[in-house]
Amino acid sequence: MRSKMTGLLVFIFLLTAFAPLFPAGEVVSKVVPWSGWWWPRKKCQLAKAGWLSKSPLDKYEMAFPTVDGKKNMAVDWEKKYHSTRKSWHGHCNGWSAASIMEKEPVKIKKYKGIEFGVSDQKGLLTESFMVTRYHFFGTRYNGRGDNFDDIYPHVFQYLLMENIQKKGIPIVMDMSADESVWNYPVYAYKMDSKSKGNKVKVKLRIWACDDNVDMNFVGTQYLTKDYTYTLFMDDSGTITGSEWTGRSKKDHPDFVWIPYKNIPPHEEDSDENPWVKYPLLKKMFKLK
Amino acid sequence: MKKTMVLLLVFTTAFCTLSWGLEVFTPVLNSGDWWEIEVIQKNVFNNVKKWSSPFVLKYTVSKADTEKYTIDITEAKDGNQVGQLIILKAGFKLETVYYYRRVQGEVLRQRIDFDRKTKAPVISEVSFIPYSLPVFPLKKGSSNSENLLESVPQKEKFLSMKTSSGDKFKFRRSFSQQTVNSTVLTTLESAEAIELIEEVGEAKLADGYYVTVKDSFLGEKIEQLWKKGYPWFLYSKNSNLKAKLIKHSSAANGGEK
Numbered sequence: 001m002r003s004k005m006t007g008l009l010v011f012i013f014l015l016t017a018f019a020p021l022f023p024a025g026e027v028v029s030k031v032v033p034w035s036g037w038w039w040p041r042k043k044c045q046l047a048k049a050g051w052l053s054k055s056p057l058d059k060y061e062m063a064f065p066t067v068d069g070k071k072n073m074a075v076d077w078e079k080k081y082h083s084t085r086k087s088w089h090g091h092c093n094g095w096s097a098a099s100i101m102e103k104e105p106v107k108i109k110k111y112k113g114i115e116f117g118v119s120d121q122k123g124l125l126t127e128s129f130m131v132t133r134y135h136f137f138g139t140r141y142n143g144r145g146d147n148f149d150d151i152y153p154h155v156f157q158y159l160l161m162e163n164i165q166k167k168g169i170p171i172v173m174d175m176s177a178d179e180s181v182w183n184y185p186v187y188a189y190k191m192d193s194k195s196k197g198n199k200v201k202v203k204l205r206i207w208a209c210d211d212n213v214d215m216n217f218v219g220t221q222y223l224t225k226d227y228t229y230t231l232f233m234d235d236s237g238t239i240t241g242s243e244w245t246g247r248s249k250k251d252h253p254d255f256v257w258i259p260y261k262n263i264p265p266h267e268e269d270s271d272e273n274p275w276v277k278y279p280l281l282k283k284m285f286k287l288k
Numbered sequence: 289m290k291k292t293m294v295l296l297l298v299f300t301t302a303f304c305t306l307s308w309g310l311e312v313f314t315p316v317l318n319s320g321d322w323w324e325i326e327v328i329q330k331n332v333f334n335n336v337k338k339w340s341s342p343f344v345l346k347y348t349v350s351k352a353d354t355e356k357y358t359i360d361i362t363e364a365k366d367g368n369q370v371g372q373l374i375i376l377k378a379g380f381k382l383e384t385v386y387y388y389r390r391v392q393g394e395v396l397r398q399r400i401d402f403d404r405k406t407k408a409p410v411i412s413e414v415s416f417i418p419y420s421l422p423v424f425p426l427k428k429g430s431s432n433s434e435n436l437l438e439s440v441p442q443k444e445k446f447l448s449m450k451t452s453s454g455d456k457f458k459f460r461r462s463f464s465q466q467t468v469n470s471t472v473l474t475t476l477e478s479a480e481a482i483e484l485i486e487e488v489g490e491a492k493l494a495d496g497y498y499v500t501v502k503d504s505f506l507g508e509k510i511e512q513l514w515k516k517g518y519p520w521f522l523y524s525k526n527s528n529l530k531a532k533l534i535k536h537s538s539a540a541n542g543g544e545k
Contacts (some may be wrong), residue, residue, distance in 0.1 A: 032391055093333050103393040130333070133343075133370070136528045137506070140332050155506055167398065169391055208320070239505065253405045255332065260389040260416065261363075261370060263343075271334050288393045 002205075010260045026207075030168030033185035034104035035221045036122040038211040044083035045073045045215075046091070046123050046273075056116075057124035060276065063284060065276050074275035082273070086241065092183040092274070094130040095211055096172040097259035098122070099185055102287065106218050110175075111284045119215035124281055130272035131265045138255035143179050151253055152241035153229035155233050157204070159256050160189050173207070174254040175225065181254070184208035184223075200231040201245070227252055244257040312425035313497060313516050314380050318351040318361075323519050323536035324364060329416055330528045333374065344534070345370065360368065361417055371417045380424040382410040387417070409501045411510065418524050418531040420510045425545065426497040484513055487532055488522050496522065 039046050049055045054062075061072045105121035116124075135233075137159060138151030156173075163171045170187040188207035193200050203226070210221045225247040232241045244252045265272035281287065316416040328339045344364035351358035354377070361371040365424050372386040387398040402410055410421040490491070496515040503509075521537065524531045 101390045101392070133329075134411065134416050136330065136332060137413075139527065150505065150507075158505075252370075257332070260387065261368075264389065271331075 008203065017080055024040060026188055027165045028188040028207075029170050031100065031170060032187050032220050033056065033096070033099035033170050034098060034122075035210050035213045035219065036095045036126060036128040036155065037119065037121060037213060037215045037217075038095055039126060040087070040090075041082045041102070042084065042087055044079055046082065047078035051105050056120040057127075057273075057276075059116060060112050060124055061121055062282055063114050064277075067277060067280070072275055074273055077273050077275055086180075088180040088182065090124045091130065092181070092211055093172070094126040094128070095108040096120070096183040096185045096209075097129040097132045097134075097262070098125040099209060100170050100172070101132075101259055101262065104218065109285055113192070116285070117216060118218060121285055124276060125217070125285075127273050127276045128278045128281055129259070129262055131263055132259040133261040135258045136255065137257070138253075140174070140181070141177060141179060141254050148177060149244065151243055151255055152242050153202070153204075153227070153248075154201040154231055154239050156253055157202070157231075159207070160186070163258065166190060169258075170209075171256050171258050173206075173208070173256045177250065177252050177254050184211070186221075198233045198235070202229050202231060202232065203227075204229070290493055295428060296328070312347060312427050313514065314424040315519055317349045317357050317513075318518055318539045319349055320517055320539035322346060322348040322539065324534050325520065325531045326417065327416065327529060327531045328536045339530075347373075352377075373419055374420075376404060379407075380421065380496075382419065382421050385412075385417075385419060389532075411501060411503050411506075411507065411508070413508070416529065418521075418529060420501065420512070420524065420526070421496075422499040422514070424513060426499065426514060462471075483525075483532075484511075484523055487511060487530075492522055 002286045010269050037045075045055065047057045049056050049058060055075070055257050057074045057078055061074055062226075066072055067074075077084045099246055102125055105118050105125070107118070109116050109121065109198045137155060139147060159171055163169055164187065170185045172183050172185050176182045177186050177227075186206050186208045192203045194248045195201075205224055205226050207222045207224055212223075213221050227244070227245045229244050229248060229252075230240055232243075233238055234240050264278065324343050326342045328342050331337050331340045333494040346362050346364045348359045348360045348362070350355055350519050356377060357373075357375045358371040358534050359375065360369060361373065363370050369388050371388065373382060374384040375381065376383050380402060382402050384402070385400045387397055389398060389401070408425055409420070409423055412418060492513075492515065496513050499512045499514065501512075502508045508526055510524065510526045511527075512521045514521050518533060519536055520533055521531075522533050
């Protein structure tokens with residue numbers, strides 16, 4: 001009888017202790033990022049016109065023939081350093097940061113008589129946000145020997161709650177657990193959970209802003225991903241660990257980062273076109 | 289009665305001797321003090337170059353009243369403010385951090401408050417602004433004497449040092465409306481200190497306080513080197529960031545060093 005009572009009390013404690021961990025319904029950030037094309041490096045569309053009459057960087061060079069007193073070489077740089085890479089290499093980190101940190105370009109803007117469409121503006125912003133100051137969580141998986149399970153689900157859940165729910169600002173996640181990197185801004189989530197003993201089984205759905213859109217797309221096109229995981233807790237409610245379960249063992253976020261500030265690129269970093277100057281873009285597009 | 293008095297005297301003398309021998313350190317700052325930290329961050333989007341180019345953050349004590357220090361943090365290159373710290377003088381305990389961040393074209397000031405009563409290290413998570421702080425005062429000559437670098441170490445001696453079990457602290461990490469406790473270990477390890485010798489030099493290591501803080505929740509370990517006479521850590525490292533003090537100027541001690 002006594003052990004049954006203890007069991008019941010423990011059950012009630014676990015129920016009340018863990019229930020508030022999981023908000024009911026969808027949680028949506030106050031800031032919703034905008035969709036934009038991911039500018040794959042294989043195609044090098046930021047520099048090569050293709051079916052566009054002029055590429056975004058062609059127009060940028062026309063607007064600013066010289067940068068810091070030197071001939072603007074933005075197109076050449078892009079062709080040299082941001083092309084002929086792996087099929088998944090693109091500008092998704094630049095777009096993810098820009099879509100959180102800048103207002104969405106929604107209409108054509110003219111500078112020195114040159115028309116910059118939505119795709120031009122989004123493309124140039126994307127390029128200039130390739131290098132930012134950011135907070136980073138987890139470790140990037142680069143292949144054998146690296147930790148495949150990380151980022152752990154309890155840290156991922158914590159980041160969703162801290163940023164999307166509490167601060168109302170999206171986070172960026174690498175959606176691919178393997179070597180490839182697919183960054184997406186995540187702005188909403190929903191959780192369902194079941195407690196059993198000191199384990200809590202969680203079903204999580206996240207809403208991410210999509211970059212598989214037309215170059216001139218305006219607005220937010222979303223995609224969803226579902227994850228499952230188990231949280232392990234001790235009797236005091238302290239989380240002692242967690243693990244991805246089911247399909248999520250192989251398909252889960254790799255890392256999370258939160259952009260804070262756009263910075264000028266360092267030449268040796270070569271992840272951002274050093275000729276594309278953020279202050280010039282601000283002037284050109286009248287950004288705050 | 290006489291026996292009790294003698295015993296009491298013996299204990300008091302022993303306690304006083306121990307206390308006198310205890311060397312403690314808490315940083316003391318003055319308004320106008322400033323220092324510069326050189327930071328490198330893991331270059332996650334570049335597989336060739338593992339660490340970013342260094343950037344310099346300048347910390348300036350803009351206010352020092354009877355209770356608190358206000359420290360402004362700017363990026364040295366462009367002078368833009370990126371953060372602000374409010375530190376309680378008592379125990380050098382971080383009370384509030386402000387971040388300045390750009391969101392949808394606006395600069396937002398974001399506030400993070402820390403529990404001022406809880407005795408626990410402050411963990412900056414994986415911020416690009418290094419502000420993790422151990423529990424002050426750092427003690428020398430206490431039972432945690434393994435935590436200290438008493439003299440200029442030989443590399444071999446370092447490797448043979450024992451790791452102390454450290455102190456355990458609990459702090460409150462908010463997890464939605466519920467508060468979750470996370471255990472933080474403050475302990476000292478020696479093997480990693482080889483890197484410290486390379487980063488700050490053996491001379492600066494002497495009489496330094498080497499602290500590691502382990503956050504089991506985030507799976508993060510923060511290593512720091514503190515030393516009397518310096519306003520901030522000499523070196524700090526976590527999985528994503530390395531930072532070292534490169535310049536400092538104290539209004540009270542005759543300017544830049």
